[in-house]
Amino acid sequence: MNGFLDYYNFKPVAEWIHSSLCGVMPEGLALFLEGLVVAVVIILLYAILAIALIYMERKVCAFFQCRLGPMRVGKWGLLQVFADVFKILIKEIIKLKNSDHFLYELAPYLVILASILTFSCLPWHNGMGIIDFNIGIFFVLAVSSIEVVGILLAGWSSNSKYTLIGAMRSGAMMISYELSLGMAMLAMVALSGTMSISGIVESQADGWNIFKGHIPAWIAFIVYLIAGNAEANRGPFDLAEAEQELTAGYHTEYSGMHFGFFYLAEYLNLFIVSGIAATVFLGGWMPLHIAGLDAFNQVMDYIPGVVWFFGKAFLIVFLLMWIKWTFPRLRIDQILTLEWKYLIPICLFNLLLMVVLKVYGLVF
16 A cells, blocks of 8 residues: 555655755745745636536536537637636626625635635645645535635625525525535544545545445435535525526626636535545545456556546536436425435434444444
8 A cells, every 4th residue: 555655646746846945045935936836726727627617517518408508619619618708807897886895895705715725625646735734624614614604795795685585595505514514524534534635535545435434435425415516506406596586696796707706616616526525435536446456456556646536526526517407496495404304314323323333343
């Protein structure tokens, strides 16, 4: 296992870059430059993934509805998203006369801040984790909760009944589903024996959690997908944006790039939910290993970890898109009933079952 963990390891490269910079400048300045480069890379990757996900959503939606989707701007519609981005960038940011101007301006930045912080916790490859420490899962759950504050501020500060109702629906749903989401992840923490994100990935070198954890792991995975869909405000849990009732929901009164921040965060939250699922349940950047098939396992080791991570994440993205375009939108009472009457009791029992199995050595 130790030999495998050093395979395609980026840590020596990062240490060499840091030592080289410290050799020609003070360590504080070197850390500042490294942080600046990492921040630029995160923002660029964030934007590129958002463009890819928007295009993928449109094509997947079209496939399920037996049509072609965007086809006119560029070959196969590849430039349609770039045209939409350009349109958002040149649109005027309208200031509402009777809104709370400070909170109205602050809300989209809180939403995008929560999304980028959570995005930075994803382990892309061995040694390429940006934010990683011994309570990484707790940090992910904490910073992702900031988004609820931004959504509530957006709905209230806009001084519109439609935005307020949309924000109240979204806030109630997201706060509720955070409980089952957290307990599903805690079941995997109990299985792995650590809250460190890199530690959870490394504990799956001899097998992914979804296979090692048996039935409790599958239950936690299914609950996580349901709760993650609700956290990302995606169908069938998109009642906060019900066009027939609330026009666009809590961001109805936003325009220009302020609306673009909400739009970006929604799609990147889809990838974040999928990336965390790939990390916690499917081994993150760890390849697929099958006991007894040494030749197969050796071939899998040659595939870089970043390819494994993105492959698993986009597989779950497709699954969540499939769910969105298959099931009808739920009412708010149905959404909350599903969480409080079904998912939370299931999660509590499943967490207890996982701990018992771990204590008695029935899972490894």
